[in-house]
Amino acid sequence: MENRVSVGLLGFGTVGSGVAAIVQQHQQDLLHKLGAEVSIDKVLVKDLTKDRDTGLSPDVFTTELADIVNDPSIDIIVEVMGGIEEAKQAIEQALQAGKQVVTANKDVMAQYGHELLQLADAQKQDLFYEASVAGGIPIIRTLEDGLASDRISNLMGIVNGTTNFILTKMKQENMSYEDALAQATALGFAEADPTADVGGLDAARKMVILSSLAYSTEVSLDDVVVRGMDEIQEGDVELAARFGYTVKMVGASQTDEDGIEVVSEPVFLPDAHPLASVNNEFNAVYIRGAAVGETMLYGPGAGSLPTATSVVADVIAACRNILLEVKGKRQHAPQHARPIKPANKQQAKYFHRLLVNDEIGVLTNVTAVYSKHGASLQSVMQHPSEQDGQAELILVTHRISRQQHLDIITDLDGLAGMISHYRIAGEE
Numbered sequence: 001m002e003n004r005v006s007v008g009l010l011g012f013g014t015v016g017s018g019v020a021a022i023v024q025q026h027q028q029d030l031l032h033k034l035g036a037e038v039s040i041d042k043v044l045v046k047d048l049t050k051d052r053d054t055g056l057s058p059d060v061f062t063t064e065l066a067d068i069v070n071d072p073s074i075d076i077i078v079e080v081m082g083g084i085e086e087a088k089q090a091i092e093q094a095l096q097a098g099k100q101v102v103t104a105n106k107d108v109m110a111q112y113g114h115e116l117l118q119l120a121d122a123q124k125q126d127l128f129y130e131a132s133v134a135g136g137i138p139i140i141r142t143l144e145d146g147l148a149s150d151r152i153s154n155l156m157g158i159v160n161g162t163t164n165f166i167l168t169k170m171k172q173e174n175m176s177y178e179d180a181l182a183q184a185t186a187l188g189f190a191e192a193d194p195t196a197d198v199g200g201l202d203a204a205r206k207m208v209i210l211s212s213l214a215y216s217t218e219v220s221l222d223d224v225v226v227r228g229m230d231e232i233q234e235g236d237v238e239l240a241a242r243f244g245y246t247v248k249m250v251g252a253s254q255t256d257e258d259g260i261e262v263v264s265e266p267v268f269l270p271d272a273h274p275l276a277s278v279n280n281e282f283n284a285v286y287i288r289g290a291a292v293g294e295t296m297l298y299g300p301g302a303g304s305l306p307t308a309t310s311v312v313a314d315v316i317a318a319c320r321n322i323l324l325e326v327k328g329k330r331q332h333a334p335q336h337a338r339p340i341k342p343a344n345k346q347q348a349k350y351f352h353r354l355l356v357n358d359e360i361g362v363l364t365n366v367t368a369v370y371s372k373h374g375a376s377l378q379s380v381m382q383h384p385s386e387q388d389g390q391a392e393l394i395l396v397t398h399r400i401s402r403q404q405h406l407d408i409i410t411d412l413d414g415l416a417g418m419i420s421h422y423r424i425a426g427e428e
């Protein structure tokens, strides 16, 4: 490598173009920090005819992965092409070809991260993935290094910029869901297919990555309770506000003697909770550790340059490991085999919004279901429904288990229509 680092870039879209911009515009800073020039010498794309403002020679663009992976002069491969299987294979081939690898791909790292990190260890290479969670926020580095001395027990974050942007625009500008999603897509926040964004799967993948790292264990996507934005019904945001709550799409996990629970879902957050004021495409991750107590990281979770900042930070880390001859020295095998906490051990307060017949005895019958399942009620409110002869019942429980919550929903069927339900997060 000497005084020049050669980079192969897989993908030149929202993030890849941002990486090229930062490498070109911050070249003097990189030279000062590394004592070496960082040069993007090959770029993989699908469509060579696409019009691009790159600042790079057209000769560097190729549609053949082998041109990059098999090029002995390439030191570091940056995977920002997206998708799962082809990207995973590209990362595998790059590691096996003796390259350092940087990826922003949370889909791949959630599904194959454990095996890819151990392949990197075996190949004595490094696999960096800072940009895969919370875009421009250095959350991976914080968990790996900054909080390495602590024992983390809780994570809770807004880790999907697209849905946070949509919720913010709908609440603050009364924008329609469709218009807000279209704007998030135009601004480069949403995935090429936004289904994972709005369905909660993108945040779930990120919580798998964060929880595996924070708790040094192998969390899988199947372990995560996932609910998407479609669970948020007309009027819920306003109702939440009447009770002093804000609706947010949240990823959360915790670990204790009963095991680990990981969720990605819309929740009610107290208006005073720091996460309640995280808006637009911004992300934030709230961490609780035995020694540090509570700390929170905040910043842009999506977008070309913010995400590219994390990618180039990993390129710098990869360069330093090459220069210091410590490539692949950090081992990634998990320390613990932790069970998933059963639903009857997962405790929280719940908000239930029901549609009932407006007639004598309904309230008694409904509250009897909560009593049957040992659920104490913090508050009950009834208000008229727009539907003739119907009323809405709002019930907030004290802390109950997820199992009690699920059993109550089941038993209410036939007695009341469940309009919507939320876990109340961030409130003991």
Ligand SMILES: NC(=O)C1=CN([C@@H]2O[C@H](COP(=O)(O)OP(=O)(O)OC[C@H]3O[C@@H](n4cnc5c(N)ncnc54)[C@H](OP(=O)(O)O)[C@@H]3O)[C@@H](O)[C@H]2O)C=CC1
Residues within 6 Å of the ligand: 010, 011, 012, 013, 014, 015, 016, 044, 045, 046, 047, 048, 050, 063, 079, 080, 081, 082, 083, 086, 104, 105, 106, 107, 131, 132, 135, 188, 189, 190, 191, 192, 301, 302, 303, 304, 307
């Ligand atoms: N956008 C964001 O804010 C963030 C994105 N990420 C992650 O970063 C990665 C990239 O995202 P983003 O830049 O938004 O995606 P884009 O869709 O904007 O860009 C993808 C790029 O990869 C190229 N590409 C895709 N598939 C192939 C293939 N099979 N062979 C060759 N080239 C291919 C495309 O080529 P062509 O240009 O010819 O179409 C395009 O240049 C994803 O994993 C995403 O989840 C992570 C954090 C934030």
Ligand SMILES: N[C@@H](CC=O)C(=O)O
Residues within 6 Å of the ligand: 132, 134, 135, 159, 160, 161, 162, 163, 189, 190, 191, 197, 202, 301, 302, 303
């Ligand atoms: N689509 C993702 C991009 C970053 O990971 C998001 O909206 O957060």
Ligand code: NA
Residues within 6 Å of the ligand: 130, 131, 132, 133, 134, 135, 136, 137, 138, 139, 140, 310
């Ligand atoms: Na990050």
